[in-house]
Structure formats: C-alpha cells, structure tokens
Amino acid sequence: MSKTGLAQFQQVFIEESLEGLDTMESSLLALDNGGDAELVHTIFRAAHSIKGGAATFGFPEMSSFTHEAESLLDEVRGGKRAIDGAIIELLLRTVDCLRAMFARAQAGEPLNDAVAEALRNELAAAMGRGAPVAGVQARREVDQADAWTVRFRPHAGMLAGGNEPLRLIRELAGLGELTVKTELDRLPATLAALEPTECHLGWTIELKGPARRADIAAVFDWVEDECDLAIEAKHIVAEVASPVATPATPAAPAANVADAGAVRAQREASAESSSVRVSIDKIDGLINLVGELVITQSMLDTFRGGEVDASRLAMLEHGLAQLARHTRELQESVMGIRMLPIASVFNRFPRMVRDISQKLGKQVKLDLVGEQTELDKTVLEKIGDPMVHLVRNAIDHGLETPEKRRAAGKQDTGTLTLAASHRGGSIVVEVSDDGAGLNRDAIVSKAVQRGLIASAEGMSDEAVAELIFQPGFSTAAVTTDLSGRGVGMDVVRRNVSDLGGTVTIRSTQGKGSVFTITLPLTLAIIDGLTAAVGEERYIVPLVSIVESVQLKADAVRSVAGGGELFRFRGEYLPVIRLHDAFGCDTAVQAIDEGLMVVVEGDGARMGLFVDGLIGQQQAVVKSLEANYRRVQGISGATILADGSVALIVDIAGLVRLQGRRKAA
Amino acid sequence: MSDNHRSEALQSQYLTVNLAHEEYGIDILAVREIRGWTPVTRIPQAPHYVLGVLNLRGAIVPVIDMRLRFGLERESYSATTVTVIITVAGRNFGVVVDAVSDVLDVADDAIRPVPDMGVTVDTEYLKGLTSAGERMVLLLDVDKLLQPQDAQMLEAALPAASDVKAVA
Numbered sequence: 001m002s003k004t005g006l007a008q009f010q011q012v013f014i015e016e017s018l019e020g021l022d023t024m025e026s027s028l029l030a031l032d033n034g035g036d037a038e039l040v041h042t043i044f045r046a047a048h049s050i051k052g053g054a055a056t057f058g059f060p061e062m063s064s065f066t067h068e069a070e071s072l073l074d075e076v077r078g079g080k081r082a083i084d085g086a087i088i089e090l091l092l093r094t095v096d097c098l099r100a101m102f103a104r105a106q107a108g109e110p111l112n113d114a115v116a117e118a119l120r121n122e123l124a125a126a127m128g129r130g131a132p133v134a135g136v137q138a139r140r141e142v143d144q145a146d147a148w149t150v151r152f153r154p155h156a157g158m159l160a161g162g163n164e165p166l167r168l169i170r171e172l173a174g175l176g177e178l179t180v181k182t183e184l185d186r187l188p189a190t191l192a193a194l195e196p197t198e199c200h201l202g203w204t205i206e207l208k209g210p211a212r213r214a215d216i217a218a219v220f221d222w223v224e225d226e227c228d229l230a231i232e233a234k235h236i237v238a239e240v241a242s243p244v245a246t247p248a249t250p251a252a253p254a255a256n257v258a259d260a261g262a263v264r265a266q267r268e269a270s271a272e273s274s275s276v277r278v279s280i281d282k283i284d285g286l287i288n289l290v291g292e293l294v295i296t297q298s299m300l301d302t303f304r305g306g307e308v309d310a311s312r313l314a315m316l317e318h319g320l321a322q323l324a325r326h327t328r329e330l331q332e333s334v335m336g337i338r339m340l341p342i343a344s345v346f347n348r349f350p351r352m353v354r355d356i357s358q359k360l361g362k363q364v365k366l367d368l369v370g371e372q373t374e375l376d377k378t379v380l381e382k383i384g385d386p387m388v389h390l391v392r393n394a395i396d397h398g399l400e401t402p403e404k405r406r407a408a409g410k411q412d413t414g415t416l417t418l419a420a421s422h423r424g425g426s427i428v429v430e431v432s433d434d435g436a437g438l439n440r441d442a443i444v445s446k447a448v449q450r451g452l453i454a455s456a457e458g459m460s461d462e463a464v465a466e467l468i469f470q471p472g473f474s475t476a477a478v479t480t481d482l483s484g485r486g487v488g489m490d491v492v493r494r495n496v497s498d499l500g501g502t503v504t505i506r507s508t509q510g511k512g513s514v515f516t517i518t519l520p521l522t523l524a525i526i527d528g529l530t531a532a533v534g535e536e537r538y539i540v541p542l543v544s545i546v547e548s549v550q551l552k553a554d555a556v557r558s559v560a561g562g563g564e565l566f567r568f569r570g571e572y573l574p575v576i577r578l579h580d581a582f583g584c585d586t587a588v589q590a591i592d593e594g595l596m597v598v599v600e601g602d603g604a605r606m607g608l609f610v611d612g613l614i615g616q617q618q619a620v621v622k623s624l625e626a627n628y629r630r631v632q633g634i635s636g637a638t639i640l641a642d643g644s645v646a647l648i649v650d651i652a653g654l655v656r657l658q659g660r661r662k663a664a
Numbered sequence: 665m666s667d668n669h670r671s672e673a674l675q676s677q678y679l680t681v682n683l684a685h686e687e688y689g690i691d692i693l694a695v696r697e698i699r700g701w702t703p704v705t706r707i708p709q710a711p712h713y714v715l716g717v718l719n720l721r722g723a724i725v726p727v728i729d730m731r732l733r734f735g736l737e738r739e740s741y742s743a744t745t746v747t748v749i750i751t752v753a754g755r756n757f758g759v760v761v762d763a764v765s766d767v768l769d770v771a772d773d774a775i776r777p778v779p780d781m782g783v784t785v786d787t788e789y790l791k792g793l794t795s796a797g798e799r800m801v802l803l804l805d806v807d808k809l810l811q812p813q814d815a816q817m818l819e820a821a822l823p824a825a826s827d828v829k830a831v832a
Contacts, residue, residue: 536706582708624707627755628717628726631709637717637724645705645719 013057014102015275020046021102022347025095029350032088040083043091044073050098055218061111062101063221064214068123069094075127090126092351093119145233146210152220153183153202153228160197163223169205171219176209206234276377278337286333293326335522338378342420342429343371345384349391349418356395363402363412364395369419375427376522382499383429383519386492390431390515391416393489398435398513408510410434426501427521432514438507440464465505469493497601497652499523500543528619528648530640531597531610533578534587537646538610539619539638544651546598546605548613553592566607568598576658577609578649581633587611601651606658608649617641619648633657675771680801681748681761684736688761689768689794689803694750698764701745718758720749727758728809733789752807759809768801770794775803 024046027039047070054062069091075081097119101111150172154165169180183202188194207216216231300319308316346368357364375383399405399414406412419430444456447467456464468489496503501519520526520543528539549568556566556575564575575596579587588594588611597608619638624631624647635650678689679698704716704727713732717724727747731738744763749756775792791805 584706622722622724624717624724627724627757628707628714631707633708637705639719639722643719644703645717645724647705647707 010057010105013053014106017050017053018099018102020050021095021098025092025351026347028088028092028095029354031083032085032354040073040077044070044077047073052221052224055221059101059105059111060214060218061116062098062105063218065101065112065116065120066098067214067217068120068127072123072127087126090119090122094123145213146208147234148207148211148213148216149230149232149234150205150207150216151202151228151230151232152205153186154199154223155226155228156195156198156200158223158226159199161223161226163226165199165201165203168219168223169203172205172207172216175211175215175219176207179206179208181205276337276340282333282336286330286337289326289330289333293323293330296322296326331525335376335524336374338376338522338524339374340377340380341372341374342380342383342427345380345387346371346418346420348384348388352388352391353395353416356392360395361401362395362399363414364399365413365415367415367417367419369417370421373420373422373427375420375519376524378523379427379499379519379521382495383517386495386503386517387418387429387431389488389492390517391418394431394433394435394513394515398433398437400436404436408436422521423518427519429517429519430514431517432512434512437509437511437513438465438468438505440509443467461507465507468505469503494652500526500541524621526619526621526648527616528638529597529616530614530646531578531608531649532612532614533582533610534584536582536584537614537640537644538578538582539617539646539648540597540599540608540610541635541648541651542616544599544601546600548595548597551591551596553590556591566596568605568607571605573598573605573607574658575607575609576654579609581654581657599651601653601655604655606655608651608654619646621648674773675769678768678770678801678803679748679764680766680768680796681730681746682763682765683730683734683761687765687796687799687801688730689770689801690748690750690759690806691803692767694752694806696749696751696756699747699749699758701741701747701760715760718747720756720758723756725749725756725758727760729760730809731760731762733759733809750806750809757809766796768794768796770801770803778802 024043027035027043027046031039031043047066051063051066051070054060054066072081072087072091076083076087081087097116100113101116104111104113152165152168154163158165169178172178181204183204184200186200186202188200194200213231213233217229220227220229296319300316300323303312303316303319349368350366353364353366394416399416400408400410402412405414415434417430417432419432421428440456440461443464444453444459444467447453447464447470448455452467452470453459469492470490493503496517496519499519500523501517504516504518505513506516507513526539527542529542529545531538531540551566556564558564564577565572566575567573577587578584591609594609594611595613597610597613599606599608617640621636622638624634624637631647633650633654634647635653636648637645638648640646677692679692679695680687680689682688702718704718706716707714707726710716710726713728715727715729715732717726719725729738739762741760745760746764747758747760748764749758774794776794777792778790789805789808791803794801794803
C-alpha cells in the first residue's frame with residue numbers, strides 16, 4: 001500500500017478509534033456505577049479493534065500498549081480477575097493515554113512518552129498481581145530473542161473471514177529466516193469428509209533472526225481470535241528488564257487527569273474540519289426534495305420563450321409558489337445535515353464530574369436531560385468550553401461537601417443537571433445544581449471592594465448575580481475567599497455571546513443555582529435588519545436589536561474625551577456611529593435625520609447610529625476569512641437579492657472595538 | 665511523463681495584463697477566471713489598495729486594485745477594465761487591471777532577474793523580467809500581492825494588546 005493511501009486510512013482509523021475510546025470511557029464509568037458484565041465485552045471489543053487497527057495502520061507502539069490493556073481486560077472477561085475500582089481507574093487512565101497518543105499521531109509526533117511508559121508498566125504490574133495464569137507469566141519473561149518457534153493452528157472458520165494464512169507466513173518471513181513445517185494431523189481421513197471452505201492445516205514455524213515478541217504477535221493481530229497461537233523463544237538474547245516494574249509515582253494520576261482536558265481541547269481543535277455522519281433518512285429526504293425541485297423546474301420550463309396567456313397565468317403562479325416552498329424545504333433539510341445531537345458534548349461530563357468530585361471529596365449525581373436535542377455542528381463544537389466552565393464551577397463552588405449538606409438538611413449526594421431543549425428558534429442549555437446558591441453578601445462585599453458598585457442598596461438579587469459576569473470577578477484571589485461563584489464567568493459570557501447567545505443566572509441562597517445558556521440553532525443563517533449608512537448596506541442581526549428610536553438633535557450629549565451618550569428608558573447608553581466605526585463617507589451626520597438602533601451585545605447596551613433601516617431579511621452567513629481575513633466588528637458577509645455583498649455587523653465585536661479605541 | 669515534466673520545467677505560460685502602459689505577466693496556473701469590472705462592497709479597516717469584496721458565485725472574494733498596490737494613480741474604470749481572479753494557496757482574490765492582452769510562453773531561462781533599482785522602487789512583488797518581441801514584460805509574484813501573512817500577524821497581535829489593556 002502506498003504511503004499516501006495508508007495516510008488516508010489512518011485518518012479514518014483515528015476517528016473511529018476516538019469513538020471507540022469514548023465507548024470504552026462511558027462503559028467503564030457505567031461499570032463503576034455497577035453495570036453488568038456485558039459492558040466488559042464492549043470495552044474489550046473496543047480495545048481489541050484499536051489494537052488490531054493500530055498494528056495495521058502503522059502504529060506499533062499503540063498496538064503493543066493497547067495489548068497490555070487488552071490482556072488485562074481478557075482476564076476480567078474470562079472471569080479470572082474481578083473488576084474493582086483500581087482496575088477501572090487504571091483503564092480510564094489508559095483511555096486518556098491512548099487519546100493523547102492519537103493526538104500525537106495526528107500531529108506527527110512520536111507516540112510514546114513517559115506517561116505511556118509508566119502506564120504500560122502499571123498495566124503489566126496489574127497483570128502480574130494476584131494469581132495470573134502461568135502461561136501469561138512465562139510469555140512475559142522473554143521479549144526479545146534470536147530464534148522463535150511459532151505454532152499457528154487456524155480454527156476451521158478462519159478462511160471464511162477472509163484471512164489468508166499464506167499472507168501471514170509471508171509477512172512473518174519479513175522478520176527473519178523461516179523454516180515452515182505443515183501439520184496435517186487435522187486432515188480428515190476421507191476425501192468426502194473434507195470441507196473445502198475450511199482450514200484443516202496447521203503450521204509450526206521456526207524463525208531465525210533477532211525479533212521482538214510484539215512484532216511477531218502483530219502479524220497475527222487480526223486472526224488472534226480465530227487460531228491457536230503459541231510463540232516460544234528458543235534463544236534468549238540478553239537479560240530483559242524485570243517485567244513487574246515499579247508502579248508509577250503517585251503524582252502520575254493527577255497529572256493524567258489534567259492532561260485529559262488538554263488532549264480533548266487539542267482534539268476538538270483538529271475536529272473543526274472533520275467529517276459529519278449523516279443518517280440515511282436525512283439524505284433520502286434531500287434526494288426526494290431535489291426530485292421535486294427538478295419537476296417544478298421542468299414545469300416552469302414550459303413557460304420559457306413563448307408568451308404566457310391569461311389562462312396559464314394561474315399555473316405559472318402555482319409553479320412559482322411550489323418553487324418557493326421547495327427551496328425553503330431544501331434549505332431546512334440541508335441545514336438539518338449540520339444538526340447533531342448535543343449528546344456528543346454531554347458525554348464528556350460523566351467522566352469529568354467523577355474526577356472532580358473525587359478530588360474535592362464531594363458526592364455528585366449527574367443527570368442528563370434532552371441529550372438528543374439537535375443543534376448546529378459549529379455551535380456544538382464551541383459550546384463545550386463554556387459548559388465545562390459552568391460544570392466545574394457548580395461542583396467546586398455550588399455543591400457542598402456531604403457534611404455541610406447534612407447540616408443543611410439535604411441528602412449527602414448533590415445533584416447536577418444538564419438539560420437541553422428547543423425553545424422557538426433557539427436552543428436552551430441549563431446547568432443547574434442543588435447546592436448552596438450564590439452568596440449575595442460575599443458578592444456584594446467583593447464588588448464594593450473592587451469598586452464595581454458603591455453599595456448594594458436597592459439592588460435586586462438578579463442585579464447582584466449579574467455582577468459575577470464582570471471581568472473583575474475572574475481573578476484567582478477572588479475565588480479563594482468568595483463562597484459564591486465567579487471563575488472566569490466573563491469568559492463564559494464572552495464565548496456565548498460570540499455565538500450570538502446569552503447567559504443568565506437564577507439562584508436561591510441555600511437551594512442552588514441555574515445557569516441558562518440560550519443559543520441560536522444555527523450560525524449559518526441569521527435574521528437581520530438591513531441598515532443604510534451612506535451608500536453602504538450593513539446587516540444588523542435581529543437578536544442583537546432591542547429597539548430603534550428617532551432622537552431629537554439635543555438628545556445626544558457629548559462627554560469629555562470624545563464619547564457620546566443618550567438617555568434611553570432611564571439609563572444612559574453610549575453611541576456608536578456606524579459610519580465612524582467603519583469609516584463610511586457620505587453618511588447622515590445629524591442625529592435627528594438618522595435612526596438610533598438600540599443594540600445589546602457582550603452584556604452591554606448601546607446606541608448604533610445609522611442613516612435608516614431598509615428592511616428585514618434572512619441572511620446566509622458567508623465567511624470573510626475564507627479568502628481574506630477577520631475584520632473587527634464584522635462577523636461575516638452575505639449576498640443580497642441583487643447579487644451584491646453586504647457585511648454583517650458583529651455587535652459584541654463592535655463594543656470591543658469601541659472600547660479599544662477609547663483605551664488607545 | 666518525464667519528458668513532459670522537463671518541458672514544463674523549461675517554460676511556463678503567463679497571462680499579460682496592461683497597467684499604466686506597462687505589461688505585467690501573471691502565472692497562468694494561478695489565474696482562475698477573468699471578468700468585467702463590477703462594483704464591490706467596501707470593507708472597513710482594510711489597506712487602501714483593497715477595494716472591497718465581491719460575490720464570486722457565492723464565495724466572498726477580496727479585490728485589490730493593482731494601480732493602488734503599485735502606488736500609481738487610480739483611473740476611472742472603463743469598458744476594458746477587468747478583474748482577474750487569482751488563486752494562491754487555496755485562497756481567491758481579484759486584481760483590477762486596465763486590460764488583459766495576451767498569453768505568453770516564457771522559457772525559464774529567458775527570465776531575467778529584476779535589477780536593483782534602489783530603495784525608492786519597491787520590487788519585492790516582481791519575480792523577474794522577460795521580453796516578448798520589442799516589449800518588456802514584468803512577471804508578478806502573485807503570492808506577495810495580498811500579503812495575507814502580514815494581515816494575519818497584525819490581527820493576531822491586536823486582541824492580545826486589548827487584553828493587556830483590559831487587565832491593566
């Protein structure tokens with residue numbers, strides 16, 4: 001197979017294996033919570049295909065590493081070893097380590113590192129512990145030898161699986177000089193008893209030349225379940241390091257947990273351009289729609305050229321209406337392809353919750369609701385990080401220790417709920433806990449101390465809760481002496497608002513808190529108002545618009561330093577003149593001739609001054625970055641009905657752009 | 665195969681375009697299409713030579729004016745003004761030139777290096793010179809026209825600067 005050909009399959013193998021690892025992880029967690037024995041088989045199968053695939057696609061290190069885990073799993077599966085917390089912990093770390101290996105494989109780095117080595121020794125040590133079968137011990141003692149005897153007895157059905165013994169032996173010949181002896185003892189006595197599709201032969205192969213056991217075993221990876229295989233060393237090269245190595249240092253597990261997050265992040269970054277799996281139903285639906293569209297088109301085609309008399313006018317109208325309907329349906333279906341269930345984001349949390357709660361000595365039960373809720377792939381990829389933040393906060397600061405919970409008259413185990421649902425054109429994700437809730441007094445005193453507010457007099461609970469989204473609340477010094485929340489909540493809000501969504505919080509002291517993230521279903525199409533500025537047209541996303549007002553010339557006041565403010569429903573809002581921000585000529589300058597659009601972005605309100613609003617339209621968002629680069633204050637471009645390009649205003653970005661100008 | 669390869673290495677084709685009475689050559693493999701001048705949508709915070717973006721069958725493509733890029737006077741756009749769409753490293757952009765004239769076969773050994781014309785003349789976007797009959801053709805290095813690297817570096821630097829300010 002050519003190098004490029006193999007690389008192409010490597011990518012598929014990596015994607016599949018990562019899914020396999022996800023399966024292993026979730027099954028291990030289920031097993032930890034008292035799942036049944038079938039789970040062990042699931043885990044074993046996943047490990048087995050990763051091992052086999054790794055050997056085939058040129059990752060021998062990964063293959064031999066997985067082999068250790070597989071051997072351990074095999075003993076569990078065979079009932080030779082009872083599964084316990086220690087083994088699950090070890091296997092979970094193996095999963096993390098394999099993820100890291102795959103990340104390194106994708107980056108083209110060497111696969112093995114110190115963590116992998118240490119873990120491999122631990123796995124080997126776990127195998128050596130207790131009462132392992134004698135054969136296992138013996139196999140372990142020799143890893144490298146000058147000569148080997150391989151006894152290879154295929155099961156009768158091996159050929160049916162498409163495995164060709166000759167090919168295996170030929171591959172073995174690549175490792176050294178072979179002397180092959182065919183064993184005929186299983187041949188049936190009469191020709192009539194010979195089943196031509198079955199394998200009746202066996203081989204004893206003498207291999208001369210220095211080879212590693214793992215290399216020989218790798219040749220038989222795919223047929224391991226379908227043959228009896230014995231590999232014996234005839235001549236030992238040198239003293240081999242003791243198989244039962246010292247267990248890894250106690251620091252390793254902690255480091256590993258931290259690594260897992262980093263690896264996931266890496267993986268997510270690389271996944272942005274990866275593939276989507278689409279159910280065949282969705283594709284069939286699309287094909288149907290395209291068929292309808294073709295029929296409509298050919299119907300409309302009959303009107304081409306000739307004159308349309310009044311009698312056929314109704315038919316033309318009907319055709320156009322049909323075209324409009326099919327176009328809309330097609331648009332919805334195509335968008336549907338990008339929609340994936342949120343389960344892929346939710347699935348990372350059971351493990352995370354388990355790790356964090358163990359570390360903090362808290363008991364947490366995780367409830368997942370609405371995992372099948374679908375949302376756009378782009379949104380899905382970006383919602384993960386804010387949610388990780390919220391979940392971590394909820395366990396760290398929200399939920400109390402069992403003692404405190406008991407003192408407060410609650411159950412020992414706290415409940416953390418992740419819920420997703422559709423609401424109108426949005427998706428709502430809630431992260432709720434039944435913990436202590438926000439501590440109003442602590443927040444207020446912090447805010448006063450940091451100069452964010454003068455006093456909390458007359459402030460509602462909601463207004464106080466809002467304070468934790470202030471950037472000032474995100475430094476480490478705050479979190480240590482604040483019993484409420486506040487680690488990087490401003491970052492959470494910023495990430496969510498970059499996606500065109502909002503974060504709100506509801507909290508009752510002593511009862512718990514609910515964080516609600518509201519996001520648009522898709523980033524591919526937005527509803528917007530077309531605004532005119534001079535000769536130019538800009539699209540302002542409808543979700544950002546609060547309302548638009550026409551102001552009197554004296555309603556806007558200049559502030560020292562060049563800013564402008566106007567009064568809107570009892571509060572003073574800054575004014576951004578779009579023509580200033582984007583440098584347009586020939587725009588309306590006088591306040592009373594233009595329109596003030598009150599917009600909200602990044603948690604702040606402001607007035608956007610434009611010449612006027614032209615109308616509402618759906619805009620298909622196109623990337624500026626694909627061919628050019630990102631522009632501050634612009635989230636993308638769209639194509640208007642006349643074929644020209646209009647830019648889409650990024651309100652949150654505009655707020656930041658304006659802030660920077662002021663700072664500069 | 666190897667014969668083919670050799671002849672390719674020896675000569676390449678260039679699309680020649682006119683710009684203020686000079687003739688420039690663009691590697692024809694980089695040219696995606698040639699279209700008449702259509703108005704573009706201006707983009708904020710762009711260098712002065714980036715006129716804006718246009719809709720190329722659904723893709724948003726930036727357009728630069730070669731005259732402005734080379735520090736020449738801008739002329740009003742006429743019937744012969746064309747936009748040449750160029751693809752470099754998977755990214756498309758359009759360049760506005762006065763007119764397109766010809767396709768030239770240029771042997772590699774007929775390309776002369778650009779003489780050093782002192783610091784006053786910016787020659788970094790030229791790959792070399794060649795002659796077609798009596799005429800001199802300046803061969804463009806299309807990779808350097810839009811300088812996306814510069815743009816990205818600048819962009820990468822900006823948010824970092826703002827964060828520093830926010831913390832301070």
